Amino acid sequence: MQPGSSMMSDTPVMNTVSAVEQIxxxxxxxxxxxxxxxxxxxxxxxxxxxxxxxxxxxTHLQIYTALTLGRPRAGSDLEKRFLAPFVERxxxxxxxxxxxxxxxxxxxxxxxxxxxxxxxxGAMLNVPRAQQNYISSNYTHxxxxxxxxxxxxxxxxxxxxxxxxxxxxxxxNPEVSLDVIxxxxxxRERGEAVLLIGQLHPDLPYMLNDAEVGVDAxxxxxxxxxxxxxxxxxxxxxVTLQDHFIGLHASSLLRDDGLVQIGIGALGDxxxxxxxxxxxxxxxxxxxxxxxxxxxxxxxxxDAIGGxxxxxxxxxxxxxxxxxxxxxxxxxxxxxxxxxxxxxxMRLFEQGRIGETPTLQTLEELLEEGVLSTQLSDxxxxxxxxxxxxxxxxxxxxxxxxxADGESLVNDLGSRHTLERLQKRLGSHLRAILLHGGFxxxxxxxxxxxxxxxxxxxxxxxxxxxxxxxxxxxxxxLKRYQRRNARFMNTVFTATLMGAAVSDQLExxxxxxxxxxxxxxxxxGHELEGARSVLMLRAWRERGGxxxxxxxxxxxxxxxxxxxxxxxVTEYGxxxxxxKPDNEVIARMLAIADSRFQxxxxxxxxxxxxxxxxxxxxxxxxxxxxxxxxxxxxxAGGEAFPMFPLGCDFDAVEQRLLPALSWLKEKMSxxxxxxxxxxxxxxxxxxxxxxxxxxxxxxxxxxDGLRExxxxxxxxxxxxxxxxx
Numbered sequence: 001m002q003p004g005s006s007m008m009s010d011t012p013v014m015n016t017v018s019a020v021e022q023i024x025x026x027x028x029x030x031x032x033x034x035x036x037x038x039x040x041x042x043x044x045x046x047x048x049x050x051x052x053x054x055x056x057x058x059t060h061l062q063i064y065t066a067l068t069l070g071r072p073r074a075g076s077d078l079e080k081r082f083l084a085p086f087v088e089r090x091x092x093x094x095x096x097x098x099x100x101x102x103x104x105x106x107x108x109x110x111x112x113x114x115x116x117x118x119x120x121x122g123a124m125l126n127v128p129r130a131q132q133n134y135i136s137s138n139y140t141h142x143x144x145x146x147x148x149x150x151x152x153x154x155x156x157x158x159x160x161x162x163x164x165x166x167x168x169x170x171x172x173n174p175e176v177s178l179d180v181i182x183x184x185x186x187x188r189e190r191g192e193a194v195l196l197i198g199q200l201h202p203d204l205p206y207m208l209n210d211a212e213v214g215v216d217a218x219x220x221x222x223x224x225x226x227x228x229x230x231x232x233x234x235x236x237x238x239v240t241l242q243d244h245f246i247g248l249h250a251s252s253l254l255r256d257d258g259l260v261q262i263g264i265g266a267l268g269d270x271x272x273x274x275x276x277x278x279x280x281x282x283x284x285x286x287x288x289x290x291x292x293x294x295x296x297x298x299x300x301x302x303d304a305i306g307g308x309x310x311x312x313x314x315x316x317x318x319x320x321x322x323x324x325x326x327x328x329x330x331x332x333x334x335x336x337x338x339x340x341x342x343x344x345x346m347r348l349f350e351q352g353r354i355g356e357t358p359t360l361q362t363l364e365e366l367l368e369e370g371v372l373s374t375q376l377s378d379x380x381x382x383x384x385x386x387x388x389x390x391x392x393x394x395x396x397x398x399x400x401x402x403x404a405d406g407e408s409l410v411n412d413l414g415s416r417h418t419l420e421r422l423q424k425r426l427g428s429h430l431r432a433i434l435l436h437g438g439f440x441x442x443x444x445x446x447x448x449x450x451x452x453x454x455x456x457x458x459x460x461x462x463x464x465x466x467x468x469x470x471x472x473x474x475x476x477x478l479k480r481y482q483r484r485n486a487r488f489m490n491t492v493f494t495a496t497l498m499g500a501a502v503s504d505q506l507e508x509x510x511x512x513x514x515x516x517x518x519x520x521x522x523x524x525g526h527e528l529e530g531a532r533s534v535l536m537l538r539a540w541r542e543r544g545g546x547x548x549x550x551x552x553x554x555x556x557x558x559x560x561x562x563x564x565x566x567x568x569v570t571e572y573g574x575x576x577x578x579x580k581p582d583n584e585v586i587a588r589m590l591a592i593a594d595s596r597f598q599x600x601x602x603x604x605x606x607x608x609x610x611x612x613x614x615x616x617x618x619x620x621x622x623x624x625x626x627x628x629x630x631x632x633x634x635x636a637g638g639e640a641f642p643m644f645p646l647g648c649d650f651d652a653v654e655q656r657l658l659p660a661l662s663w664l665k666e667k668m669s670x671x672x673x674x675x676x677x678x679x680x681x682x683x684x685x686x687x688x689x690x691x692x693x694x695x696x697x698x699x700x701x702x703x704d705g706l707r708e709x710x711x712x713x714x715x716x717x718x719x720x721x722x723x724x725x
Contacts, residue, residue, distance in 0.1 A: 009166040011215040016048045016224045019197060023049060026195045027152055029059035034146050034154040034180060037066040037118065038441045040173030042157045042199035043095045044227035050099050053112055060111045064135075064146045066118035066514065067441075068100050069232045078664070078711055081698045082657055090444070090649050092230035103130055115149075117142055118514030125510050136504075139320065139438075139517040140470045143179035147187075154180055155197040158221075159204035166215045171204040174211040175320070175438030175466035181217055195219050203231055205450035209433070210464040233444045235649040236324065238658050239270045241629055244641045245571035246536050247271040249294055250489055251278055253306035253534055253567065253574070257313035257337060258485025260329070261521055264321055267491050267536045272325035273645035275311075276332045282310050284640070291636045297591075297620055298574040305532055305567065305576065306487070313337060316482060320470055320517040322437035322463070324446040324646050330435055330461075331449075338432035341462070342387060343478040344371050345430065350481055358389045358426040360419055367413055374414045376401070388431035390422075434460040438469045438517075445647055470517040472524050486531035488521035492559065493537060494550050497586045497605055499565025499577050500558040501535050507556035515559060522564050532567055532578075535560070539570040539624065540594040542666045549597035551589060553604040568592065572624040583611045591621040598622070653697045660694070660718035691719045 014022070023031060031053070035041045046063075053061040071091050074080040102108045104127055116124075117135045124130040137145050156177060159169040170177055184194045198215075199222040206212075215221060239247070247270025254260055254275060262268040278285045286308050289295050294302065302308060314336035317326050329335040338356055340346040348354045348369070354362045366372045366389075372380055376396070384390040394401040400408045401418075403425065409418045440446075440463070450458070472479055493512070494502040503518055505511050525533025540549050551570075568575040568589065575588040586605045590598055598617055605611040633641055643655060650658065688695065695701040700712040 009215045011218055011221055013221045013223050016045055016222055016227060019045055019220060019222045020048050020052055022220060023153055023195060024059065026193050032062045032150050032152045034151045035063060035065035036156045036173035036176060037439055038069060039232055040156045042155050043097050044224060045155055045199050045222055047095065047098045054109045057111055063099065063114045064149065064151065066116050067120055068097060068116065069120060070096055070100050078661060078715065082661060086654060090233060090235060094230040094232055103127060118516055119511060121513040125512065131510055134511045136515060138515055138519055139466050140520055143176050143183060147180060147183040151184065152193060153195045154184060155199065157201045157204060158198040159206045160200045160202060162206055167212055168198055168215055169206045170211045170213060171207050173439045174463045178210060178465045179467055197222060199227055201228055205447060207461065207463045208458050209462040231447060234441055235443050236269060236644055236646050237266050238643045239266045239645055241633055241641055242538055242571045243267055243270045245292060245629055246569055248274045248288060248292060249574055250534055250536055250569045251275040252289060252294065252302045252308055254315065254487050255306050255485040256311045258315055258487060259318055259483050260315045261319040261488045262323060262326060263490040265491055268323060268325050269646050271489060272328050275329060275334055279310050279332065279334050288636050288640055291632050294573060301574045301576050317435035318469055318483065320438045322435065322440040324442040326435060327446060327449060328646055335434050338434060339482040340430060340432055344369055345387060346478055346481045356429050356432055358430060360423055362389060363413060363419065372413065375411050386431065388427040388429055391425055391427045433462045436462050436464055436469050438466045443649055470520040472527055480528065483528050484530055486524065486528050488525045488533045490518050490521060490535055492535050494552060494555055495537055495568055496552055496554055497589045497601060498562050498582055499585050500562040501560035502555055502557060503559045505557045518559065522560050525566055526564060534567045534569055536569045539572055539592065547596065549594055551593040551601065553601060571629060586611050590617055593624065595622055595624040653693045657694050657697065659722040660715065663718045663722050664714060687716055687720050691716060694719060
């Protein structure tokens, strides 16, 4: 689309330079800019605006956003050797945000401030200015909070209509925009100067339903070929054996004919993999649960909360972030339980009074409910078409319904003749949704899959308000019908023995990521009938050769308070702690802790008087070790635990290097590096031929100098150590 065109509307389309001029003119240089989370930031426009403000000290820019994304950055020299070719290949010409680099280097000009409510995990731990300007908000409150800060410009990437019609799709980020746009328009009506901007990007998937809006929702659209750089991608990361066992246990807690919500990261990928196995390879899935000893130790929890059988009725998906994993569940036939976005239709559907295919009975039931009157109004006709009950919208002329082919019917649903003639005008199916989401972010193949979907497939996905997805309140009756047997699956990095969870902030006060929607989903797990909140965590972590428990006695910060404790899952099993007394909660949490730390944790609980002095951890729970998981893997076969269950952007050589580099980071301290460097020059060289492709990929096949010889030795040691997987 060329600058100056108007898409058959009054909304002007201009280039980036003109858009920046408009922003400065409309705001008098005092800009309070809202940007969407993650993918939907219009980087080219933001960079142009940032440079203008940086070069003009009399202007001022405040940016309100979340999840500012940048290309992966390497820490060590070995990581740089690995990442550089991969980043160039996968991220292409993705345009970095200038303010992000300046923020991290403490070079933001005095007239620019950046406020975020969610960080790329760990990216801002050592950036004081980012930590100081962090805004802690539930995601459902963000629209309210940034509007209260006086937002006067909102800008985001949007997808142009494929046929050039005067509509655009909010695509990857409708979640806050749909709530912010009316707030800003209300402020405009009160006389305030506000500006809504959409930057067109042809590669964004054109999502339908609530994500599709008229171009007049924006004051101006930006179309600029220079802005059409590579979309930001988040490559699927390796799923470790530890992650796989967490996902396996969590998948057994999904309830057929229910809802699934999944958080971000490798644990979600593992959960998806094993849920698909449960559906398509059920005998092998149940055998794997037995091998993991889940059927023995946690069978009662599985029976009470979830199940081991196939998903005969299927699940409905409703998640803040739509991930490649959720799309995999959709494509894999696990997510297939339809819901309707109208409360009366949803109730009738649940009661079995109507089906997904419209029939004359559908019309009769709606007449009986009073949703339709005998003589249809224009608004009722619009509603019937929107819901998929009528295939086309007739004109209402006098007392007749006139269709495009010229047929006219008396506008009287009390007439059997009219009803019977309407039968051939009914839609093929109701406008049912399989997956509600707030935003999406993922690998390039994920975006490609969304783009290649048929219109009918995309209509089954409704990218919508974050207030709808994350919150129970507002259309609560409808949501209670939709969200039966809900399982809200989220990730935390630490939990206390009494059931509090930590996912956003370290004990010293630094923010790791953000609350996002986790608190809201946990609350829904308690408020919805039949729902459960499941928090997944790794029982332990390792860095520099030192292992540490992620289950602790107490912690200086909590994201989820212990009075909202429900279900925890680690690689060692399931702890159902909802409504249990503290001593039983502690006992159940100890049962899924790593056995290297169980006794010291038990002693802390005894010392506090929160568990009986003579309590002994049951024998069956005393063998929670990584070695036990490895033995289970050997028994089940490695094919049950793929490193990249949902696809991969890494080539075969890179996939072999990843565990080796992770081993170096986790297992070896600086002292170990130096000791290895002082070792015999020929250490591990006997395996060099077998590892030749990896050495070549890292530029260490012909080391030059002492430093490269040390790197070669380190890499060979790591490759040897991880050869067995």
